[in-house]
Amino acid sequence: MKINGGIRYMERGIDVAIRAMQVQTQLMAIGNENVNGFDKVGYQRQEAVVSSFTEFLGVNGISTTTDTKVGRITMSANPLDVAIAKEGYFQTEGPGGVKLTRDGRFKIDKVGNLLTLDDRSVLSNAGTPIQLPLVPEKVQDIKIDEMGGVRVLDKTNGKMLLAGHIGVVDTNGVVIMDPQVKQGYNEYSNVSLQNEFISMMPIIRNFEANRHIFMMQNQNLQKVISQLGSTS
Numbered sequence: 001m002k003i004n005g006g007i008r009y010m011e012r013g014i015d016v017a018i019r020a021m022q023v024q025t026q027l028m029a030i031g032n033e034n035v036n037g038f039d040k041v042g043y044q045r046q047e048a049v050v051s052s053f054t055e056f057l058g059v060n061g062i063s064t065t066t067d068t069k070v071g072r073i074t075m076s077a078n079p080l081d082v083a084i085a086k087e088g089y090f091q092t093e094g095p096g097g098v099k100l101t102r103d104g105r106f107k108i109d110k111v112g113n114l115l116t117l118d119d120r121s122v123l124s125n126a127g128t129p130i131q132l133p134l135v136p137e138k139v140q141d142i143k144i145d146e147m148g149g150v151r152v153l154d155k156t157n158g159k160m161l162l163a164g165h166i167g168v169v170d171t172n173g174v175v176i177m178d179p180q181v182k183q184g185y186n187e188y189s190n191v192s193l194q195n196e197f198i199s200m201m202p203i204i205r206n207f208e209a210n211r212h213i214f215m216m217q218n219q220n221l222q223k224v225i226s227q228l229g230s231t232s
Contacts, residue, residue: 014221017214019058023050024207026059031200034191042103043189044068068171071102071190073182079139080106083187084168085180091167093129094120100169102187108132108139114150114163124164125175133161144183 030048037043045067054061068087082104084090089100105117112132114122121129125148132152136142141153148166153159168179 014214014217016055017210017217020055020210021207021214022059023054023062024203024210026062027203028200028207030064031196031203034189034196035193037189038191038193040189041105041186042071042101043191044071044102045189045191067190069190070187072188073185074188076184076186078105079142079144079184080108081184081186082106082144082166083182083185085182086176086178088168088170088176088179091123091127091169091173092116092120093123094118098123100171100173105186108135108142110135112152112163114166123167125167126164127167128164130164130166132163144181146179146181148179148181 027048027050030046034045037045046064047067049063049065051057051061051063070084070086073083073085082090084102084104089102090104092099092101099120101116103116106122107115107117109115112135114130114132116122124130130150132142132150134152134154136152137155141155143151143153143160144166145151148168150163150166151160152163154161166179166181168176168181170176
């Protein structure tokens with residue numbers, strides 16, 4: 001006795017062309033998102049991960065991964081702008097729980113809480129919100145060292161009072177011991193516009209090729225339907 005096994009997969013070419021265009025549209029959307037994030041502080045490039053079975057799965061075979069390389073670090077006139085010179089994230093807490101970000105544009109409220117621009121609390125390496133022991137007259141009296149230590153000048157005695165250390169963690173939430181925090185700097189995205197445009201060119205060409213195939217198949221299908229209608 002002989003047993004033959006195997007998988008046979010037959011599908012209309014028009015469906016394959018449509019699914020391919022959907023995949024390429026999704027890939028272009030990821031590239032456009034990166035281009036739009038080029039000048040955003042703390043934005044990290046998203047890279048498409050294409051499954052081996054994407055030709056059958058369509059857009060369900062596409063996922064994304066985050067490029068964690070450090071972006072472009074530039075000087076800022078605001079002493080509460082902080083950048084991380086190595087891979088890692090600030091911990092912030094708000095209504096949605098704890099979130100990680102590389103956007104270090106901070107501010108203080110009237111009681112000395114260190115906050116993000118969207119009013120989320122900046123957490124220390126102990127996981128607690130950072131609050132200054134006193135509210136300074138000017139933000140220039142706040143100093144942040146490379147270890148993330150936040151200090152404020154007490155003008156009554158000329159001493160720097162420690163408020164805590166900004167928590168910088170990896171993607172698993174583990175505290176980074178040498179975060180290399182830079183006060184007075186912003187980190188812009190790690191997106192290279194040139195690379196994004198170059199990588200999108202073959203995607204656009206593939207989309208156009210599949211569009212032409214779809215149009216040809218659609219025209220042929222219309223001819224067949226027309227011929228069948230005329231013979232009936």
